[in-house]
Amino acid sequence: MADVRSTLNLLRILEQLSHLVLQLQTSLPDEARSKRWLAVSLDSSEPDWREWILQLEQSAIEYRYFYDPVLKRHFLSVGSLKEFAICGENRFHAVEQEWQRWLRDIWRPSNCPLFVLPGFSFAPRHESKGWVGWPDAQLVLPQLLLMGNETSFTAVGLFEQQQPNFVLSGYWHKKPVEEQRLTVDALLEEFRNSVESKNAWERRVLHATEILKSHGDLEKVVLARLSLHATETLPSTAWKLLQKEYPDNFHFIFQHQGMTWLGASPERLLTVMGNRFYADALAGTERRGRTDKEDKAMGQALLKSRKNRQEHVAVVHYLQEKIQHICHHIQIPDLPILKKLANVQHLYTPVTAELLDGVSLADALKTLHPTPAVAGLPVSDALAYIRQEEPWARGWYAGTLGWMDSEGNGSFAVALRSGLYLHRFIAVFAGAGIMSDSLPEEEWKETEMKMLPIRRAFGIF
Ligand SMILES: C=C(O[C@H]1C=CC=C(C(=O)O)[C@@H]1O)C(=O)O
Incomplete structure (x- = not known):
């Protein structure tokens, strides 16, 4: 009976919020009457994130979920009152401005928090090809927001002032709409044609080393x-496994037009909290050892590896150079440490700084994304090379997604160790940093290791 309880739970929360908003409407201050939306919140205990996601997956309501391991906080955005999608170089600022516009049209009590979960692709598309149905950036104003940890949460309901009844319940048991199948099938076909053989991919690596x-x-x-695989596993089940195996990673599930983009990324792009700024340099990879002794030895070898250290230092220098235009009081340790995940270990350097006055979250995102860890160096040359030589579109793989609140705070992860679920198929993505002395076979193995978490979570061995 767990299903019924949880279904009722989410609906009950919405019902309570709906009652709150009806009460509020009788005593609204004048300035609230001209606003399009009203928001109300309630605090509660015993959140059931897993059951809620399972239930949402079975409904036709699109949702977005993000787990921030630094704050140890879950963010869930359910349904959609308004959507904003955009393509092009100006996407970060366009999203920020749209969010500000929406905020000006929302009236809420002073203690009611608000946030959104925006997502951005790897790079603005230069032609219309690839990832049909997915824009370069997307923002949704949800009907229901939930945020919290394992023991308590805050729920926020957003309602049209003119029509404050909640709209989700009617959609609860609907099946996904048929038109979405056309987009899903088109993307599946695109991915089928994009899968490269080991030989073909290694030839690409060799070509890159020559350049x-x-x-x-x-x-x-x-x-x-x-890589593309048929799977019987549903995204909510895969996510549960990923959470168990990679508790310290950023977890995300973004539904869009009947597709589910999900992952467990070790890499934070940036966090902005007031004027505090945090970013991670993550580049240089080795597998985990089979025993403690082997694992330590492999970690030490990674710390000493010339190729990996060079690759890592280049990312750190890049970050340092970039953020000095938007930050001061920059602190970067001299040496990287190891970030150990269940299947791989990476070289990792945490970066902290203070944002200069007037610098916004969008400025910071535009400054840093995409990083050399997912593009290369110099970034603009690497992007040009990728655009010309990579025979398929990356879309949202190696893009960035996260949360952004009404005060301009936010945290964004790089969408790595990720996959796109399309009606019983999972497309899995991974990349490797190629340096002039890279060996194609080794790089292939590295991408296989990076694909392992998503493949395993979807029952593909
Ligand atoms: C591009 C990916 O990983 C990046 C992040 C960490 C280490 C990396 C590396 O060692 O090549 C990559 O730069 C991926 O997971 O698809």
């Missing part, structure tokens, strides 16, 4: 690949 050796501007390029 890198030719002493042009390009120092490093990240080459990615995808």
Whole structure:
């Protein structure tokens, strides 16, 4: 009976919020009457994130979920009152401005928090090809927001002032609409045609090393690949496994037009909290050892590996150079440490700083995304190389997504160790940083290791 209880739980929360808003409407201050939306919140205990996601997956209501391991906080955004999608270079600022516009049209009591979960692709699309149905950036104003930890949560309901009844319940048991199948089928076909053989991908790596050796501007390029698998596992089940195996990663599930984009990323792009700024440099990879002794030895070897250290230092320098335009009081440790995940270990350097006055979250996102860890160095040359040489569109793989609140705070992860679920298929993505001395076979193995978490979570061995 767990299902029924949880279904009722979410609906009951919405019902309570709906009663609150009806009460509020009788005593609204004048300035509230001209606003389009009203928001109300309630605090409660015993959140059931897992059951809620399971229930949402079985409904036709689109939702977005993000877990921030630094704050140890879950964010869930359910349904959609309004959507904003945009393509092009100006996407970060366009999203921020749209959010500000929406905020000006929402009236809420002073203690009612608000946030959204925006998502951005790897790079603005230059042609219309690839990832049909997915814009370069997307923002949704949900009907219901839930945020909290394992023991308590805050629920926020958003309602049209003119029509404050909640709209979700009617959709609860609906099946996904048929038109979405066309987009899903088109994307599946695109991915089928994008899968490369081991030989073909290694040829691409070899070609990149030749370019890198030719002493042009390009120092490093990240080459990615995808694999496509039939699966009987549902995203909510995969997510549960990922949460168990990778509790310290950023977890995300973004539903869009009947598709589910999900992952468990080790890499934070940035966090902004007031004027505090945090970012991670993550580049350089080795597998985990089979015993403690082997694992330690492999970690030490990674710390000493010339190729990996070079790759890592280049990312750190890049970050340092970039953020000095938006930050001061920058603190970066001299040496990387190891970030150990269940299947791989990475070289990792945490970066902290203070934002300069007047710098917004969108400024910071635009400054840092995409990083050399997912593009290469220099970033603009690497992007040009990827655009020309990568035979498929990355879409939202290696993009960025996270949460953003009404005060301009937010935290964004790089969408790695990720996959797109399309009606019983999972497309899995991974890339590897290619330097002039990279060995194609080793890089292939590295992408296989990086694909393992998503493949395993979907029952693919
Ligand atoms: C591009 C990916 O990983 C990046 C992040 C960490 C380490 C990386 C590396 O060692 O190549 C990559 O730069 C991926 O997971 O698809």
